[in-house]
Every structure is written in C-alpha cells, then in structure tokens.
Amino acid sequence: MIFPIRTDRRLRHTPVINVSLIVINVLIFIGTAGQVTDLIRSWQTSDASPAYDQIVQNFPVYRYYLSPDHPQWFQFLSSQFLHASWEHLIGNMIFLWVFGNSLEDRLGKIGYLAFYLAAGVVAGLGHCAVSDNPVLGASGAIAAVTGGFLALFPLSNVTLVWWFFLIHAFEVSSIYLILFSFGWDVYQQVARVGGGVANMAHISGYVFGFGVCMILLATRILEREIYDFLALVDRWNRRRQLRQVTRSGQSPWLAETAPAKHKPDDVDEDTQRVMRFRGAINRALTERQDARAVEQFAELMELDPKQVLSHQAQLDLANHAMSINRHDVAAQAYEGYLQHYPNADDIVQIRLILALIYARYLRQPDRARQLVEGLDDQLTDPAQQEMARQVLKEVAT
Structure with a gap:
C-alpha cells in the first residue's frame, strides 16, 4: 500500500x-x-x-x-x-x-x-x-x-x-x-x-x-510565482524559440546592437549571476535550507540591491533572516517587500516588524518612527497597537 x-x-x-x-x-x-x-x-x-x-x-x-x-x-x-x-x-x-x-x-x-x-x-x-x-x-x-x-x-x-x-x-x-x-x-x-x-x-x-x-x-487574479505551471510553460516556450533561432543559423542576440557603456559580455555575466542566485535561493527555500537561503540572498543584495523575489519567497526569506538574527538581511528583505507588494494583506504587520528591527537592532530610530507614523487608523488589532507603542517607546529612549 x-x-x-x-x-x-x-x-x-x-x-x-x-x-x-x-x-x-x-x-x-x-x-x-x-x-x-x-x-x-x-x-x-x-x-x-x-x-x-x-x-x-x-x-x-x-x-x-x-x-x-x-x-x-x-x-x-x-x-x-x-x-x-x-x-x-x-x-x-x-x-x-x-x-x-x-x-x-x-x-x-x-x-x-x-x-x-x-x-x-x-x-x-x-x-x-x-x-x-x-x-x-x-x-x-x-x-x-x-x-x-x-x-x-x-x-x-x-x-x-x-x-x-x-x-x-x-x-x-x-x-x-x-x-x-x-x-x-x-x-x-x-x-x-x-x-x-x-x-x-x-x-x-x-x-x-x-x-x-x-x-x-x-489572468493574474492569483499572484504568479516563479515555479508555477504557467511559468514552466513560458520557460519551455522561450527555450523552444531559442533552439529554432539557433538551428536556423541566426544569432538570438542579433538585434542587440545599441551601444552600451559596458561590454555585452560583462552585462550578460552579471545577469547570469543574478539569475543563478535567484534560482539557488528558491531551491534553498523549497528544500528548507533556511540559513543557506538567507546567506545567498545577502550576496544577491550585494550584487543588485534592487532584486526582489516572488511575494511568498520574499516574505519567507525575510522571516527566516529574522529568526536566525540576521537583522540586516531581514531589513533589506522586508524593505523590498514593502516597496514591491504595497497592497499585501499583511503590510501593516510587516511595517511594524521592520520598525522594530530598526529600533531595537539596527539603531535607526528615524526610519523606525517613519514606519510607525500614519498607522493609527489601521491598527485595529490590540497586539499590533501594543507593538507600535513599544517601537515608539524604544526610539524615544
């Protein structure tokens, strides 16, 4: 059986x-x-x-x-x-x-x-x-x-x-x-x-x-993720088109003739490194290798601080970083989450967590205060209200 x-x-x-x-x-x-x-x-x-x-x-x-x-x-x-x-x-x-x-x-x-x-x-x-x-x-x-x-x-x-x-x-x-x-x-x-x-x-x-x-x-009613079935189909189709172009004797990069400040090889190498990091981070999250995912995300941020993962992956990564006391990485991940997913259901909670990190661990009271200010009308949960008061108390001392 x-x-x-x-x-x-x-x-x-x-x-x-x-x-x-x-x-x-x-x-x-x-x-x-x-x-x-x-x-x-x-x-x-x-x-x-x-x-x-x-x-x-x-x-x-x-x-x-x-x-x-x-x-x-x-x-x-x-x-x-x-x-x-x-x-x-x-x-x-x-x-x-x-x-x-x-x-x-x-x-x-x-x-x-x-x-x-x-x-x-x-x-x-x-x-x-x-x-x-x-x-x-x-x-x-x-x-x-x-x-x-x-x-x-x-x-x-x-x-x-x-x-x-x-x-x-x-x-x-x-x-x-x-x-x-x-x-x-x-x-x-x-x-x-x-x-x-x-x-x-x-x-x-x-x-x-x-x-x-x-x-x-x-239809984007449900948020896309990097490894959903539609994403697999998209990648398969791109590979198929690339094989067809290559098989015909043409270069798939032929149209890229505009002058650039950097050499094409350099740009391609950086892009490939970013994609390798993103793939490695997602694999580590899938395999529950949390610490490894956090370290790879930290390296990705050094390479390109504007990189953001999918909604759930970004949130998982930030939470894992917080749990192992990598508060600097957690702050970067939460900041990326706030900027790219401002309409998420848990955005208030994320702002409070991020404010607490800045106030308690990273010694950035101005940013902590900025995150908490303006949340009064949205703090309907007593636990969140208490958390906001705690943040303001810590930045005041």
Whole structure:
C-alpha cells in the first residue's frame, strides 16, 4: 500500500477550511455509516431492483447520494460528504490533507471553500454524463484539489509511504504523481475496468481544478510565482524559440546592437549571476535550507540591491533572516517587500516588524518612527497597537 503523507510546500496560514472539511466528513460518516453499510449489503444480497422511493423509505441516507436517474440539486453537494467505508473515507481524507492545505494557503479561505464545493459539483456532472449508477464520496472534489496543486506547485515534492511488511518513505515529484493518477483514471474509464470507481468524476475534477487555477494565474487574479505551471510553460516556450533561432543559423542576440557603456559580455555575466542566485535561493527555500537561503540572498543584495523575489519567497526569506538574527538581511528583505507588494494583506504587520528591527537592532530610530507614523487608523488589532507603542517607546529612549 502506497499513500502520501506530506509535501515540501511551506504553509503561511493555518488551513482552517481544509481541517473543517475533514472534520465534517468524519462526523457525517460516523452518523451515516450504519445506514450506508446496510444499504450496500442489501444491494449485494438482493437480486431485485427496488424503486428509488422504496430505497429512500428504507434507507433515508440514499436521498443524499448523487443519483443520475433521480438528480436533485442538493445531491451534488451532499454526496461529497458521504463515504461507503472507513477505507474510503481515510483514503480520501489523506489526499485532502496532503494537497488541500497548500491550495487553501494560495487561494485563501473563502476562495478555497468555493473552489472545493464547485469542484464537487463539476465532478458530479461529469459522472452523470456517462453513468446511471449512484455515487458518493469526496474524491471528485479532491481530484480537483490535486489538479489545482499541479497548476500552482508542479515542482513540489511529495513524500510517499510504502507499507509492505516494512514501512519505507520516499519522495517523488508532484507532477509525476498527479499525472500518473490522472492517466490511471483515464485508462480505467476508457478500458471500462475498475468497477465501483467513479473515474469520470475524478477526471472531471482533475480538469476543473487544473483549468481553474491556470486561468487564475493567466489572468493574474492569483499572484504568479516563479515555479508555477504557467511559468514552466513560458520557460519551455522561450527555450523552444531559442533552439529554432539557433538551428536556423541566426544569432538570438542579433538585434542587440545599441551601444552600451559596458561590454555585452560583462552585462550578460552579471545577469547570469543574478539569475543563478535567484534560482539557488528558491531551491534553498523549497528544500528548507533556511540559513543557506538567507546567506545567498545577502550576496544577491550585494550584487543588485534592487532584486526582489516572488511575494511568498520574499516574505519567507525575510522571516527566516529574522529568526536566525540576521537583522540586516531581514531589513533589506522586508524593505523590498514593502516597496514591491504595497497592497499585501499583511503590510501593516510587516511595517511594524521592520520598525522594530530598526529600533531595537539596527539603531535607526528615524526610519523606525517613519514606519510607525500614519498607522493609527489601521491598527485595529490590540497586539499590533501594543507593538507600535513599544517601537515608539524604544526610539524615544
């Protein structure tokens, strides 16, 4: 038996919605398990096919299955929270926990909840399009969650546990794991194997989840990151165009004939060094090598102080620098964050943290005071108000 247990994606916030979905699924299963088990047993032992109304009368829970022959609007939602067995429930909840936490972290609580419920509806519609069999379970919505994970975090690694007499853990790339799962469902659907599994619900979920997240990235509704799937496609396309130009015997740099103060080789070398540092920093953050990422960022700042990472990477880097007492690097990272992401939700908190660094560690009271001034109307949290008072107190002494 093989199942995932975690990804290497760091979380910024507690996944309240995802945890709530898991708890609700477990509670509903506990409340309905007896009826669901009896219903399945009655189907297995009876040769007759009772009418829908009779089944509902004997087993009221059946009304909340998604029944393609007797569909009702609420079934597209209620069926997502029903499961046939403990194995069915646990398997789904493991995948939801592993992949859903990161997706909620990127989409936000309300966005993630809307995405999850809509995905379940789309998965149900996909199943109804090809099958008359009643269906239950969260797997269609969870397939959408994994499809969304593929769009947003294709280079993340997933730790799998292989349990066969002994327990072994190993990592695989999420892009291979999710594409394999999708391909397996497509194979089972086309070959008509894997009876009892709603493969088209899974396929519909994968396509919905991946497609929605790609649209959110393409339209910039969701902030782009350097390693999302769209970025991978962009880089692949640039490499393809470069190969075509090179293959035709032309120079890809032919148009760059304008005079420059520096030699082209020097400019290219500096640009390459910047890109190498940026790549190394992002790899270090992904691999949780926090101290290494901070040191590489410090070197990047010496090379080009105007460089800024993606929204989350910049914030993670600043926080890591703060945690290991590299207050100079933390201040640079937070300053870059303030300048390039002024509309971020946590901008007030970042200004307070930066002000505290300047006041307490870097001995720059004027800059600390400047960061705190003008925040009075935005400080609604008592903890933030106390932090602002502490900063002003320290710069006054």
